Every structure is written in C-alpha cells, then in structure tokens.
Amino acid sequence: MNSLQNRANAVMAFSISAIFCLLGAIAFSALIIPSNPTGTVALDSIKVVTGRYDKYWVDYKTRDNEFANTIMRIDADLTSLFHWNTKQLFVYAVAEYSTPTHPKNQIVLWDTIIKRKSKAMIRKKGVTNKYSLIDVNKKWTNVQANVSIHWNIVPYVGFMTYGHSKASEGYAFPLPSGIQN
C-alpha cells in the first residue's frame, strides 16, 4: 500500500520534471532557429487635414487638430518566422519620429495577425492608416518620420520575441507646401 503510493508519487514527479524539461527545451531551442524576415513600408501619399475628430479621436475643445492621412504600400516576407513553435505573428507598421518637445514618438499605422505560414507573404497597396495619425502636440511641423514593419512572434511555449525591418527613412509630415505626391 505504502510502497504503491510511493511508487506512483515517484512516477508522477519524474513525469512532471520530464515535461518541464521538454517544454524548456522547446522554448529555448525556438529562439535559435534561423530566419530571414524582410519587410518594407512606403508611404505613397501623406495629407494633413484639420478637424475635430478622426476615426479614433474626438476633441470637443477644438477643431484645429491636425490628422495625417497616409496611403501605404506594404511588402513583407515573414514566412521564415513560422516554425513548430510559432502560434501566430502580430505584425504592425510603425512611424517613428522626434519633435523638439518629445524626442521619441511611435505611431502604429496598421496591424494584422497572421496565423499561418501561407499568409505570411504580405503584398498590399493602397493601405490607409488604420489608427489616427496625430502628434501629441496636435500639429505637424517639420516632422521627418521613419517607417518600418514590426512583428511579435507568439509561441506555443516560451517567450514572445520581437523584431522589425529596416526603416524607410525621412517621410515629411506635412509635405513642404507646393510638393505633391
């Protein structure tokens, strides 16, 4: 009786240790799988409009908020990020810029969730910004933004990992007057 219980206990303890070791091995080994993700975002058009509200923004105090509207081209090949421990990818395009009052600003322009490798090749044109593109100062004055694709890899087991593409540089918000694109 006693020895049966002891034996069951030992078997359980061993199994649990073995499972944890296995999960640990999966979690760590997934971090060293080589991959070569690539991505670019190009802003084909940037227009600044003034108003009280935008898709994700309402300002009851003033109608002088400057919202930027942009049309993007997004190309990315994230297929190499899919392996046996990839549950899904969270993918987003980010504009990064600095202003005299706020040295580091990041705005998400677009995002998506990719659940399968066959969907990890992204080719999109004419994508409008999904979220309001407004600066904390609510004005766009001589901002130079860099845009890039970022991704979070959500694993089945282990750590979420992050990466981003090389940035496309120097998009002006707003465009200097007289220049059209």
Ligand SMILES: *[C@@H]1O[C@H](CO)[C@@H](O)[C@H](O)[C@H]1NC(C)=O
């Ligand atoms: C944009 O990229 C350029 C060149 O890599 C860099 O010098 C600049 O600091 C970047 N701007 C921002 C806001 O990250």
